[in-house]
Amino acid sequence: MIVIDVPDPDHDAELAFWRGVTGEKLDVVARHPEYHGAKLGGQEFWMLIQRLGEGPARVHVDIHTDDMDAELARLEALGATRVHSTEDWWVMRDPAGLLFCVVPDPPGVLTGDNAQRWD
Amino acid sequence: MIVIDVPDPDHDAELAFWRGVTGEKLDVVARHPEYHGAKLGGQEFWMLIQRLGEGPARVHVDIHTDDMDAELARLEALGATRVHSTEDWWVMRDPAGLLFCVVPDPPGVLTGDNAQRWD
Numbered sequence: 001m002i003v004i005d006v007p008d009p010d011h012d013a014e015l016a017f018w019r020g021v022t023g024e025k026l027d028v029v030a031r032h033p034e035y036h037g038a039k040l041g042g043q044e045f046w047m048l049i050q051r052l053g054e055g056p057a058r059v060h061v062d063i064h065t066d067d068m069d070a071e072l073a074r075l076e077a078l079g080a081t082r083v084h085s086t087e088d089w090w091v092m093r094d095p096a097g098l099l100f101c102v103v104p105d106p107p108g109v110l111t112g113d114n115a116q117r118w119d
Numbered sequence: 120m121i122v123i124d125v126p127d128p129d130h131d132a133e134l135a136f137w138r139g140v141t142g143e144k145l146d147v148v149a150r151h152p153e154y155h156g157a158k159l160g161g162q163e164f165w166m167l168i169q170r171l172g173e174g175p176a177r178v179h180v181d182i183h184t185d186d187m188d189a190e191l192a193r194l195e196a197l198g199a200t201r202v203h204s205t206e207d208w209w210v211m212r213d214p215a216g217l218l219f220c221v222v223p224d225p226p227g228v229l230t231g232d233n234a235q236r237w238d
Contacts, residue, residue, distance in 0.1 A: 004215070004217065006215045010214060010215040010216070011215075013214040014215040016197075017197050017199065017213055020197040057215040057216055058178070058217070059121075059177070059179055060178055063140065075140065078135075078139040078140060079132060079135070079136045079139075094133065095129060095136045096125045096129040096130075096132070097129070097176055098123065098178060
């Protein structure tokens with residue numbers, strides 16, 4: 001999954017732009033309304049647009065896992081470091097200093113499907 | 120396609136990390152050896168790692184098209200601006216200021232397949 005992080009003043013224009021580019025509606029994510037996104041046509045691949053409270057625009061990668069503890073340990077062994085966790089996911093830093101997220105899958109977090117809860 | 124741009128000093132560690140994460144070999148791109156990449160397993164989706172001569176690490180999106188002129192015009196109408204072109208692709212800026220690339224498809228550019236040439 002790819003996430004485009006956008007400061008609030010640019011958010012609406014950016015969301016409209018990527019809706020146009022992808023041809024997807026990029027619906028709001030009910031559980032996390034700072035995100036809009038969609039699975040891109042014909043691919044097991046999501047694009048999300050995140051409204052940021054602060055910080056510069058950037059792009060980051062999400063890694064999905066059905067075993068969070070094992071995946072965090074695997075990524076640490078590969079050279080990533082833990083930055084912080086939220087209720088639903090972990091933020092890590094890769095060897096070049098780029099942030100990425102590790103997100104539980106299946107992504108009830110994103111679909112708002114309460115059949116899956118990790119909190 | 121997603122591209123992870125990495126300054127030279129961090130490049131080799133970053134490439135090794137993302138090889139481990141994806142489980143893909145991320146081969147060098149013959150025609151553009153500053154890139155390593157692979158189609159990720161089971162998806163019509165590429166990840167590339169680019170060695171940068173300068174500038175900070177970042178992630179950017181590539182958009183593929185089989186009609187470069189039409190796609191550039193479409194993206195401009197949506198709000199993107201042209202930044203510069205290379206021999207093979209265009210760099211554009213989105214409404215939040217993020218750079219992305221527009222790449223001709225089929226990607227002979229990336230596979231090194233000389234059956235497709237745009238220069």
